[in-house]
Structures are given as C-alpha cells and as structure tokens.
Amino acid sequence: xxxxxxxxxxxxxxxxxxxxxxxxxxxxxxxxxxxxxxxxxxxxxxxxxxxxxxxxxxxxxxxxxxxxxxxxxxxxxxxxxxxx
Numbered sequence: 001x002x003x004x005x006x007x008x009x010x011x012x013x014x015x016x017x018x019x020x021x022x023x024x025x026x027x028x029x030x031x032x033x034x035x036x037x038x039x040x041x042x043x044x045x046x047x048x049x050x051x052x053x054x055x056x057x058x059x060x061x062x063x064x065x066x067x068x069x070x071x072x073x074x075x076x077x078x079x080x081x082x083x084x
Contacts, residue, residue, distance in 0.1 A: 027071040035062040 005061035025032060031053045035041045045067050047053040053064035 025067055025069040027069045030067050030070045032064060032065050032067050033062055034055055035060060037061065080081070 024045075029045045029047055031047040031050055032043050032057055033047060033053050034043045034056075039060075047056070047064070050064055050066075054060075057064055059080050078081040
C-alpha cells in the first residue's frame with residue numbers, strides 16, 4: 001500500500017511540474033522590443049529609450065512599446081509642507 005501511494009504521488013508530481021515561463025517584462029527598463037517570427041516572437045525589455053529601441057528594431061519585423069511594468073523605484077515622493 002505504501003509503494004502504491006508513493007508511486008501515485010511521484011506520478012502526480014511529475015505531471016504537475018510543467019515548464020515555467022520566464023518573466024516577459026523586465027521592470028528595470030521603460031521600453032520593450034516585441035519581435036515577430038513564424039515560429040513565434042519574443043519580447044526584450046532592455047532599452048532605456050524609444051530611440052534606442054527603434055534603432056534596434058530597424059529593418060526587422062518588430063515594434064517598440066512602453067513597458068507596462070516599469071518600476072520607477074528611484075522617484076522620491078514630494079515633501080508635504082506642515083501647516084503652522
């Protein structure tokens with residue numbers, strides 16, 4: 001009975017463990033390049049400006065888009081002035 005339970009658990013674990021996809025959007029860069037291909041395209045978020053991305057997309061089946069997950073962690077909140 002214990003062997004049967006271990007076998008079922010092992011089979012279930014193997015079937016559930018599907019390959020994980022990498023994160024598409026890198027939150028560290030504001031611009032992404034989306035390329036198109038017959039076998040499938042990809043998204044590369046490693047550009048700091050639209051001009052830099054456009055230069056890389058030139059002559060290819062690609063387009064530049066703004067990163068919807070761009071994290072602007074360096075921004076500081078404006079100071080609130082106290083009421084006196």
